[in-house]
Amino acid sequence: MDSARQLPSAAIGGELLLRRQGVPAKNRLEFDPASGELRLRPPGIPAPAEGNVTVIDQIASDGFA
Amino acid sequence: MDEARRKIEETVLASTFPGAFRLTQDAKGAARLEVEVTVPGGGSYGLLITAEPDYPSSMPEVYLVRPLVLRDARGRELLSISPSHEMHLLKPRNRFLRLCHYKPEAWHPSVTFYKVVLKSLLWLTAYENHLQSGRPITDYLGT
Amino acid sequence: MRAPFHYAILASQLERLRSEARRRRLRLVEGVAFVADGESFHLFHEKPSFPCAGLPLPCFFVIAEASDLSGSLMEKLEAMGARPESPVLVLSPAGTAEPFAFPAGSPQERFPVSVLSPEKDLASRGGAILEGGLLREKKVLIVGLGSFGSVAAVELAKSGVGHFVLADNDRLEPGNLCRHACSVADVGRRKTLAVRDLVLARNPDAQVETFEGDVNVEGTWLRQAARECDLILCMTGTARSRFNVNAACVGAGRSAIYARAVTRAEGGDVFRYRPGGPCLACLFSGGGVPGAPEVSSARDAAEAAADYAPPGYAESLVQPGLANDIAPLVGMAVKLSLLELAPKDQPLWRKLGEDLEAPFYVWANRREGLYEEYPPLGYNFNKSAILRWYGVRVARDSSCLACGLG
Structure with a gap:
């Protein structure tokens, strides 16, 4: 099982808050088409072999209208 | 949206939201994408993304069509407080919530519907966090 | 007497x-x-x-x-x-x-x-750097006839370009006059027709077609017009119309020049598209271009302001820069246009073609906003400063969906 999936929505919210406060991102923000959900990949946890995820750090940091 | 672009959009969506989307176009080329998305550990939502015939030169609009009623942490209907900068909501159309997504200056034609859906998923994740914390959505997504 | x-x-x-x-x-x-x-x-x-x-x-x-x-x-x-x-x-x-x-x-x-004989004068006066009459058969499409497009049209007419297609769906308003090539006598007229008159006043033999429509809606017209012209100048103020022109030029395989000012004309940029090279969408998808477009009209302001903006905010966005701040940007757009229109064996090309190799040019008018960190111009010639052109290398984005689909 991909351990990156263990982090819930609140953890993603916490990560987004920290980034907005200028704290450097520790985790990678991804979208996993297999589950259809966003998730965080903590440092040191490699991407799954299939590698079929979209990293959305940039999309998140671009800001919203 | 021309035929070549539509094929790309469909291919990307088929591999990322398999079975969860429907993309249609009218005679003039205006597009509608209906897609079901889920927030991790949270609710599922129906999004409607509409685009003018000159998409992707123009930015699409994102509507929340399911559930029909969404409330903020204080119990107010989001429709009643739209438009709202703090909640990143634009002026509603046809009584549907309209979500902020890309900034106009960040938009370019290589942004796909898929990326707009991801942007909307971030909004929904921020919204669910707002329900727990009471913090405005701008705290999560920036301004 | x-x-x-x-x-x-x-x-x-x-x-x-x-x-x-x-x-x-x-x-x-x-x-x-x-x-x-x-x-x-x-x-x-x-x-x-x-x-x-x-x-x-x-x-x-x-x-x-x-x-x-x-x-x-x-x-x-x-x-x-x-x-x-x-x-x-x-x-x-x-x-x-x-x-x-x-x-x-x-x-x-x-x-x-x-x-x-204005047409002969046009040809002979440009003869030293651009052999007489060479541009008489050239046809340019100018989209947007505001403070950029109106001036560019006149400059190209003065350079001897013989065929014009002028596109804009606005009328000249009093507020346009401080930067527009047309005068108070033209207020209320279609910009297309007023600028047509300016072109003909310089080159009475020029052939001028006009189009009073919205290029964001009239895509079929835009694509056809792009195919029929040698060069397209996109002088509009909105990203949407610029991307629509880009799509038409990429599809038609025609070169294009894009010029714009950024916030209050504190600076601006000029981009050149050549078929096979990076397109306008590559420029933005490959990392983005700093600077929001200048807002010079109430209509642009209404589009630029978010729905939740407080009352009066949209109006406050209308801060057009000075005509003097626009002039260098239009000048560069016209120079790049002439380079595209002139045959490559012309004297104009020999050095200028080498100098203007970059597809993207950035200009700063004042040390504010994007250019706040620039040192004063003073006597420094080896540091970034205002009032200088900077050529920028732009690579084609291999994943660009605007020019990679063909």
Whole structure:
């Protein structure tokens, strides 16, 4: 099982808050088409072999209208 | 949206939201994408993304069509407080919530519907966090 | 002593008049002169293609040798409504003598006539760097006829470009005048028609088509127009129209020049697309371009302001920069345009083509906003500073969906 999936929505919210406060991102923000959900990949946890995820750090940091 | 672009959009969506989307176009080329998305550990939502015939030169609009009623942490209907900068909501159309997504200056034609859906998923994740914390959505997504 | 009168006629009209008179054995032809300041007369026997300075006045063309002028002719002119100041131009039927003119009330006077050949002047004056007449067959589409497009159109007409397609769906408003090439006399007119007149005033033989529609909606027209032109200048203020023009030019395989100012014209940029090279979408998808477009009209402001903006915010966004801040950006757009239109064996190309190798150029007018960190211009020539052009390398984005789909 991909351990990156263990982090819930609140953890993603916490990560987004920290980034907005200028704290450097520790985790990678991804979208996993297999589950259809966003998730965080903590440092040191490699991407799954299939590698079929979209990293959305940039999309998140671009800001919203 | 021309035929070549539509094929790309469909291919990307088929591999990322398999079975969860429907993309249609009218005679003039205006597009509608209906897609079901889920927030991790949270609710599922129906999004409607509409685009003018000159998409992707123009930015699409994102509507929340399911559930029909969404409330903020204080119990107010989001429709009643739209438009709202703090909640990143634009002026509603046809009584549907309209979500902020890309900034106009960040938009370019290589942004796909898929990326707009991801942007909307971030909004929904921020919204669910707002329900727990009471913090405005701008705290999560920036301004 | 009375100031000498100045009379002028277009060579093309003179030639047509002479040939028509010969064919129909005409001796007297009526026309209209525009008199400015009571002393400068421009004579026309056909409707001019451009607006003229001054007020209209009946004028007459006599096709005869000077020796054939008679008193009865003068009586005839009077009967036809000639006023004392009405110009009478005398034209030798065989072209053996120079034309001359006199006021109908003073038939004993003789004034020379300037025969104007603007198209020849355009060709010969550019000859040193751009061989005469080379641009006469070139056709340019200019999308957006505001402070950028109107000036660019006039500059290209002055350079001898012979065919124009002018596209804009706005009318000239009083607020446009501080930067627009048109004048207060054009307020309320379609920008297309007002700018057409400016083009024809510089190059009366130019062929000018106009399109009063929204290129964001009229995609079929835009694609067709792009195919029919040698070069497209996109001088609009919105990202949407710029991307629509980009799509049309990529699809048609035509070069394009894009110019814009950023916030309050604190600076701006000019981008050149050549088929096979990076397109406008590559420029933005490959990392983005700093700077929000300048907001110069209430309509642009309404589009730029988010729905949740407080009352009055949209109006506060309308902060057009000075015409002087726009001038270098338009100048660069025109220079790049001429480079695209001129054959590569022309002198213009020899050095300038090497100098203007970059597809993207950035300019700063003032040390504010994006350029706040620049050191003062002072005497530094080796540091970033305002009022200098910077060429920027732009790579084609291999994943660009605008130019990678073809």
